[in-house]
Structure formats: C-alpha cells, structure tokens
Amino acid sequence: MGAVDVSTSGLIMAYLLLLIPLGIILWQRVPLFGSVLIATLRMSVQLLLVGLYLQFVFKHDSPWLNALWVLVMIGVADVSIIRGCGLKLRVFALPLAPALLLGISVPLLWFVGGVLRRPDMLEAQYIIPVGGMILGNCLRANIVGIRSFYQAIRRDEKAFQLVLAQGATLREAVRPYLGDAFQAALTPTIATMMTIGLVSLPGMMTGVIMGGNDPMLAIKYQIGIMIAIFSGAAITMPTAILITLRRSFSPYGVLRSNIFR
Amino acid sequence: MQAQRIIEVRDLTVTFGDAPLFEGLSFSIAPGEHVVLTGPSGTGKSTVLRCLLGFVEPTQGEITMCGEALTPHSVWRIRSQMAFVPQEADLGQGTAREFIDSPFQYRVNIPKVANRERLPELLQAVGLNDALLSSEIGSLSGGEKQRIALVSALLLDQPILLLDEVTSALDKDNAARVHRLLASLKDKTIIGVVHEENGMPFATRQIAIRKGGV
Numbered sequence: 257m258g259a260v261d262v263s264t265s266g267l268i269m270a271y272l273l274l275l276i277p278l279g280i281i282l283w284q285r286v287p288l289f290g291s292v293l294i295a296t297l298r299m300s301v302q303l304l305l306v307g308l309y310l311q312f313v314f315k316h317d318s319p320w321l322n323a324l325w326v327l328v329m330i331g332v333a334d335v336s337i338i339r340g341c342g343l344k345l346r347v348f349a350l351p352l353a354p355a356l357l358l359g360i361s362v363p364l365l366w367f368v369g370g371v372l373r374r375p376d377m378l379e380a381q382y383i384i385p386v387g388g389m390i391l392g393n394c395l396r397a398n399i400v401g402i403r404s405f406y407q408a409i410r411r412d413e414k415a416f417q418l419v420l421a422q423g424a425t426l427r428e429a430v431r432p433y434l435g436d437a438f439q440a441a442l443t444p445t446i447a448t449m450m451t452i453g454l455v456s457l458p459g460m461m462t463g464v465i466m467g468g469n470d471p472m473l474a475i476k477y478q479i480g481i482m483i484a485i486f487s488g489a490a491i492t493m494p495t496a497i498l499i500t501l502r503r504s505f506s507p508y509g510v511l512r513s514n515i516f517r
Numbered sequence: 518m519q520a521q522r523i524i525e526v527r528d529l530t531v532t533f534g535d536a537p538l539f540e541g542l543s544f545s546i547a548p549g550e551h552v553v554l555t556g557p558s559g560t561g562k563s564t565v566l567r568c569l570l571g572f573v574e575p576t577q578g579e580i581t582m583c584g585e586a587l588t589p590h591s592v593w594r595i596r597s598q599m600a601f602v603p604q605e606a607d608l609g610q611g612t613a614r615e616f617i618d619s620p621f622q623y624r625v626n627i628p629k630v631a632n633r634e635r636l637p638e639l640l641q642a643v644g645l646n647d648a649l650l651s652s653e654i655g656s657l658s659g660g661e662k663q664r665i666a667l668v669s670a671l672l673l674d675q676p677i678l679l680l681d682e683v684t685s686a687l688d689k690d691n692a693a694r695v696h697r698l699l700a701s702l703k704d705k706t707i708i709g710v711v712h713e714e715n716g717m718p719f720a721t722r723q724i725a726i727r728k729g730g731v
Contacts, residue, residue, distance in 0.1 A: 415609035417572050418666075421601035422620035422673065425593060507589030508571035 259466045271296075310384065319378035326364075326387045330356045333395045337496075340399035343406065347515050351499045356394065359492025363390055363484035371480040389460060389481060390488040393445060397489035398496060401441030405497055406504065408433050409511050417510070426501065426509045434497055441493045445486050452482065522581075523548045523677065523706050524569065529578030531564055537728075538564055542578070544724050548676070551699070551707040553720035560726045562710040563604060566679045569708070570601060582677070597625045600670035604681040604710075606662040613657065614650040617669045632672045639668045642698045644691045659686035667695065671702075678702070680709040684716065 262270075274296060281288050313321055334356055338348045364387050369377045377383070409416050409430070419429045452458060453475075457465075460481050464474035504515045522545045529542040538561040546552050554562045567573040569580060571592040580587040582595045608616045621630050640647060643664040649657070657665065663686050670678060680699075684692040699707060700719030709717045 412607070412609060414603060414605065414607035417570070418601065418603055418607065419609075419619075420572075421570050421596060421599065421603075421679075422623065422669070423597045423625040424620075424623045425625075428623050506574070508574065508592050510572055 258468060259463075310380075313384065314380050317380045319376065322378045322380045322383050325384060326360070327357075329388060329391050330360060333391050337395055337398045337402065340395075341403040341406065342517050343402070344515055344517055347503050348500055351503060352496050355492050355496035355499050356391075356398075358495055359394055359488045360387060360390055362491055363487040366487075367480055367484045371484075385460075386481065386484070390485050393485040394488045394492045397441040397445060398493050400444070401437040401493040402496060402500075404440045405430075405433050405437035406511070406515070408436060410516070413511065420509045426505060429509065430497075430501065434494060437497065438490075438494055442486070442489060445489055449482055449486065452478070458482075521547050523583060524708070525581040526565075526568075527579045527581075529565075529568065529580065530576045531561060531568065531573060532576040537576070539726060539728060542726065546706060546708065548706050549703060551717075551719055551721045552709070553717040553723050554708065554710045554726055555723055556726035558712065560728055562726050563681050565726065566601070566681055566708065566710060569679060570596065570599065598675055599677040599679055600673045600675040601679045602663070602666045602670050602681065602683050604685065606659070606666040608654045608662055608666060611654060612650065613652055613654060613661075613665050616654060616665060617650070617672065620669065620673060626673060629672075629674060632674050635672060636668070639671055639698075642694065643668060644694050660688070660691060663687065664691070664695065671698075676704075676706060678705050678707045680707060680717075682710055682712065682716075685712070 274292070278289060278292060281292065309325075313325055330353065334349055334352050335345065337352060337356075338345050341348075364383065365377050367386055368374050368379070368382045372382060374382060412433075416429060416433075420426075448458075453461075458478055458481075461474040461478040464477050465471055503512075505511055524546040526545070527543050530540045531538045538559075542565070554565060556562055564573055568575055569582065569587070571587060571589075583598050585591045585595060587595060611619075617636065618633070620626050621633065637647060640649075645661065645664050645668070649661060649665075654662065654665075663683060667680075667683055678699075683699075684695050687695060696717070696719050699717075707720075709720065711717050
C-alpha cells in the first residue's frame with residue numbers, strides 16, 4: 257500500500273488554504289503579501305522541476321547520477337549558507353564545499369550503508385531523500401553557527417585582539433567563539449530531539465507512516481535520521497569554520513573586514 | 518649595536534583610505550627605556566602600538582623587535598615578548614579573575630602559571646581589592662577595568678610593555694600609584710601613549726609624533 261494520490265483538485269485545495277494567511281496579512285497590513293505569492297510560486301516551480309528530475313533519476317537509478325544530484329544539492333546549500341551568513345561568496349564558496357561534503361557524506365553513507373544495510377549505498381530511493389534531509393538541517397545549523405561566529409568576533413574586535421596580544425595563537429583565540437557558535441548551531445536540533453514525537457511528528461516518520469508502513473518502522477527510521485542530521489550539523493559547522501579561518505583572518509590574526517557583504 | 522635596540526621602526530607609513538595617518542616614522546628604543554609617545558589627537562600614536570602588535574599592517578616601512586623583523590611568521594613569537602594594555606579596556610565577558618587567568622591557558626604562557634602568585638601584591642600596588650576578582654567585567658568601572666588589564670599584563674612578565682592611555686580613567690591618586698609601579702619596572706621596556714601633558718611622568722624619553730612622522 258502506497259500513499260494516497262493527490263489529484264489536481266486536491267492540489268488546488270492546498271493552494272486555497274493560502275487564502276486564510278493572505279487574508280490575515282492584508283487585514284494586519286503586514287508587507288508580506290507579495291513575498292508570500294512569490295515564495296509560493298517559486299516553491300511550486302522548483303518542486304515541479306525537481307519532481308521531473310527525480311522521476312528521471314529514480315527511473316535510471318545510476319550511482320553517478322545520484323551522487324551528482326547530491327553534489328548539486330551541496331552546491332546550492334553552499335551558496336545559501338554563505339548568503340544567509342552575510343559573507344562574500346568568492347571568499348567562502350570554495351572552502352565551505354569540502355566541509356559540507358564531509359558533513360553530509362559521513363552520516364549519509366553511515367545511515368544508508370550501516371543502518372539500512374543497503375548493498376548499493378548510492379541507491380536513489382535512499383541517498384536523495386536522506387541526503388536532502390541531512391543537508392537541509394545542516395544548512396540551518398551552519399547559517400546560525402557561522403554567522404554567530406564571525407559576527408561575535410567582529411563585535412568583540414578589541415577584546416579579540418587583546419587575546420592575541422596576550423600570546424594566544426589564532427586557534428586559541430577563536431576557541432571560545434567556536435564553542436559559542438557550535439552551541440548556537442546545535443541547540444535547535446537538540447531541542448527538536450528533546451520534543452520529537454511529543455510536539456510534532458517529523459516529516460520522515462510521517463512519510464513512512466503515510467506510505468502504509470508500520471509506525472514502529474517509522475520510529476526506527478526517524479531515530480536513525482535524527483542522529484544522522486545531528487551528526488551532519490556537528491561535523492559540518494566546526495569543519496567549515498576551521499577551513500575558512502585562513503581566508504577570513506590576515507596572517508597576523510586580524511579578522512578581515514572585506515569578508516562581509 | 519643590535520642588542521641595544523629592542524624595538525626599531527624604520528620609515529613607517531600607515532594610510533587609512535587615501536590619507537596617510539603618518540609617513541616615514543622612524544625611531545628605535547633600547548631595552549629598559551620608558552618611552553612616551555606624544556602628539557596631538559589623530560596623529561596615530563595608538564596606531565603605532567597597533568603596528569608593533571601586528572594589528573595594523575603598515576603601507577610601507579619595517580619594524581624589528583627583539584632582533585626579528587615583524588612578519589606574519591614572526592609576529593606570534595614577538596607577541597609573546599610583549600604585554601599590551603589597551604586604551605578602552607574591552608576585556609570581554611566573565612569575571613575579573615577569569616580575565617586574569619585566561620592568558621595562562623595559552624600554550625606560550627603555560628610555563629608562567631606560577632606568576633599568578635604575584636596577583637595579591639599587584640592588586641594592592643594598583644589600589645584594587647581582592648574582592649573585585651569575583652565581579653563581572655561588565656560591572657567594573659573604566660578605571661577598575663584599566664587596572665585589571667594592567668595587572669593581567671604585568672603578571673605575564675614580558676620584557677616589553679605597551680600601554681595605551683593606561684591611566685586615562687583613573688583619579689589622581691590611583692594614577693600616581695600606577696605611575697610609581699611602572700617606574701619601578703627598571704628591567705622592562707615600556708612604550709606608552711598619552712594625550713595629557715605629563716601623562717607618563719616616569720618616562721625616560723619622549724617621542725613626539727606628528728603628521729608626517731617623528
């Protein structure tokens with residue numbers, strides 16, 4: 257038994273639900289009306305195109321094509337993270353990519369190969385949705401973590417330079433900021449883990465249940481994916497910061513002002 | 518000759534934007550000298566200290582400290598020969614004791630951990646009470662922060678002390694205490710920046726900085 261199909265009229269019903277929030281936006285005169293329409297249009301077009309592409313990818317199920325799709329997702333996440341952090345693309349795009357690749361590959365392959373024990377670790381049915389889930393959460397964690405790291409050092413410039421003057425190496429000077437950024441990045445995921453199942457039913461679990469599977473199977477999937485998501489964020493964020501240090505600080509340990517947009 | 522110069526600045530130019538802050542600045546300082554940098558506001562006295570620390574990269578010129586040219590490679594070693602007290606003591610967060618203890622966690626300062634035993638003596642010398650150590654940095658007055666920063670710098674026991682307006686927030690009595698303490702450090706090379714006349718009465722030499730250099 258699979259999930260129930262959504263007919264065209266059903267999809268129209270989904271769009272009609274938007275009338276309620278749009279009505280509230282107009283009533284409260286919040287300047288979000290245009291943004292909501294654009295976001296809805298973008299979401300629909302993007303998902304439609306992705307759907308067509310995924311149909312193609314699933315049909316062929318080539319390991320190379322699947323890996324390429326994960327790389328495309330990493331590339332898009334790379335750009336989104338840097339923009340979300342208010343940093344310059346040309347400075348960070350290249351060094352952030354290997355951090356994301358590492359942070360995604362380890363939990364993804366661990367989950368598909370180790371937890372699900374799939375002989376083909378690049379199987380489209382698993383690698384694409386699970387990779388997307390890990391990457392989506394890494395994206396949020398990285399934006400919070402990297403942004404708070406660089407903004408805190410920029411704000412505390414004098415205190416930071418005093419630490420360097422006291423004999424700290426660059427690694428020693430950034431350590432407390434890295435710790436704070438790490439905490440800021442992971443706290444939302446930890447909070448989600450604390451309340452998962454009580455406050456909300458997560459997407460993957462819902463999908464497995466709606467696909468007609470036993471709820472206990474959905475729970476096992478969800479435990480695996482939550483740990484993979486947490487690990488992905490925990491690997492990516494500090495790796496990304498440590499890799500970007502060389503580009504964002506002068507050889508004298510001074511934060512470069514031209515890294516910010 | 519080289520051993521008699523712990524700091525040598527040659528033909529230093531710093532430019533912010535299009536306008537040079539100072540040009541062709543040259544001076545040298547011997548070990549044990551207590552030197553005060555003077556000059557009108559905006560001539561770049563504090564920037565000279567920041568250049569010595571490697572925080573401002575000069576447009577032109579050369580700095581040699583402790584026999585080594587200041588480069589991206591040597592700056593980390595050279596910084597471990599200096600202690601710095603900034604103008605507006607932004608000491609970060611935490612308690613005064615945490616601020617004083619933190620430099621001893623850096624690898625280069627670990628062999629000096631025993632220096633912390635001098636803390637009560639130094640606090641008394643600058644007119645501070647032990648009880649202040651448990652106070653949050655944010656709750657301290659400007660003068661207390663300045664003296665905590667000075668005590669922290671002195672505990673590191675480096676051969677060179679860079680002081681940027683170290684008594685600017687102190688009353689007359691406490692400023693005099695600090696001056697007496699600094700004057701007694703005959704084995705240290707001290708470079709201070711002051712704005713007010715006679716702001717560093719123990720100085721053995723004055724270097725006047727004006728737009729264009731010394």
